[in-house]
Amino acid sequence: METDPAALAAGPYRTPHRLAARAAVYAWQEPRIDLIGAAVDALTALSDGAVVVDVGCGPGRYLRRLGATRPELRPVGIDVSIGMLRAAGQRRVAAGSADALPLRTGSVDAALAMHMLYHLPRPEAGLAELRRVLRPGGRLLVSTNDDTVDGLWQLFRDAGLDRLPVSGRWSLAGATDALQVAGFADVRERAFDYVLDIPAPGPVLDYFDSCRSADSTEPGWRQVRRNVAAAVASSIERHGSVRCRGRVGVLTARAY
Numbered sequence: 001m002e003t004d005p006a007a008l009a010a011g012p013y014r015t016p017h018r019l020a021a022r023a024a025v026y027a028w029q030e031p032r033i034d035l036i037g038a039a040v041d042a043l044t045a046l047s048d049g050a051v052v053v054d055v056g057c058g059p060g061r062y063l064r065r066l067g068a069t070r071p072e073l074r075p076v077g078i079d080v081s082i083g084m085l086r087a088a089g090q091r092r093v094a095a096g097s098a099d100a101l102p103l104r105t106g107s108v109d110a111a112l113a114m115h116m117l118y119h120l121p122r123p124e125a126g127l128a129e130l131r132r133v134l135r136p137g138g139r140l141l142v143s144t145n146d147d148t149v150d151g152l153w154q155l156f157r158d159a160g161l162d163r164l165p166v167s168g169r170w171s172l173a174g175a176t177d178a179l180q181v182a183g184f185a186d187v188r189e190r191a192f193d194y195v196l197d198i199p200a201p202g203p204v205l206d207y208f209d210s211c212r213s214a215d216s217t218e219p220g221w222r223q224v225r226r227n228v229a230a231a232v233a234s235s236i237e238r239h240g241s242v243r244c245r246g247r248v249g250v251l252t253a254r255a256y
Helices: 005-010 017-028 035-042 061-069 082-088 123-133 152-158 166-170 172-181 201-210 221-239
Strands: 051-055 074-079 093-095 108-114 134-145 184-198 242-255
Touching: 017 184, 017 201, 035 061, 035 108, 035 134, 035 242, 051 061, 051 123, 061 074, 074 082, 082 093, 108 123, 123 134, 123 172, 134 166, 134 172, 152 201, 152 221, 152 242, 166 172, 172 184, 172 242, 201 221, 221 242
Parallel strands: 051 074, 051 108, 074 093, 108 134
Antiparallel strands: 134 242, 184 242
C-alpha cells in the first residue's frame, strides 16, 4: 500500500494529518536540520523565471518557502493526492504521480523529489521521469533516509512490528549510484546526523499510529501498540525521554 500511488492518495495521504504526525517528532531533533532551507540554498543559481517543480509536494512546505524567499521563480507542485494539493494552497499545482509526470519533456529548470521516491512501485521509473522533464543542465534535488541508522523504527520492531520503514526501499546507501545510472551527472550527497530526544509518549505513539495500514487489519497491531506504549513509558521513566539516532541525506545532481 505504501508503494501504490492511488492507495496513498485515497488512504494515508488523502489529507496531511498522518504526515504531520510523523513530522511532529522532529520538534525534538538535535541538532535541528532545515531540509527546506538546504533545498532553497541549492537553487540560488537559478535565473529569474526558472520553473521549479516539487514532485510529491504534499502540503506545500517547500513551495511556500520558495515563494517567500525566491518570488521570482515559478514553482509548480505535483502530488497524487488532491487533499494534499488543496492543503498546499498554491496557484500552480497539478495531480499526478512521479512515474508519469504531467509535464512536457525538457520543460523544467529544477526538480525536487524530497522523501518520496521510495513510495513508487519502481523508484527508477520516477528518476527516469525527472530526467525527462528536466532541461539539459537542469538541477535535481532528492532526499531520503539512511536505513542503517535506527530511528524510531527500531523501537517499533523491538515491540513486534514485523515490517521495515518504506524509506528502506530507496535509501541513502544506494542513492548516488541510482542517480548516476538514471542519467544524472555531478551527483553530490550531503548527510545529516541527528538525535531525537522526545520527552513525552504522545508524539511517539502518534508517529506509530501514522504507520498503520489503511485497512486496519494488520495482524497484532493492537498488541504491538501496547508494547510500544510500554517501552516508551519505561524509557521516559528511566531516562526522561525516548532517545534515538537518525540520518538523512540530500543529493543534488544535473541532467545531461
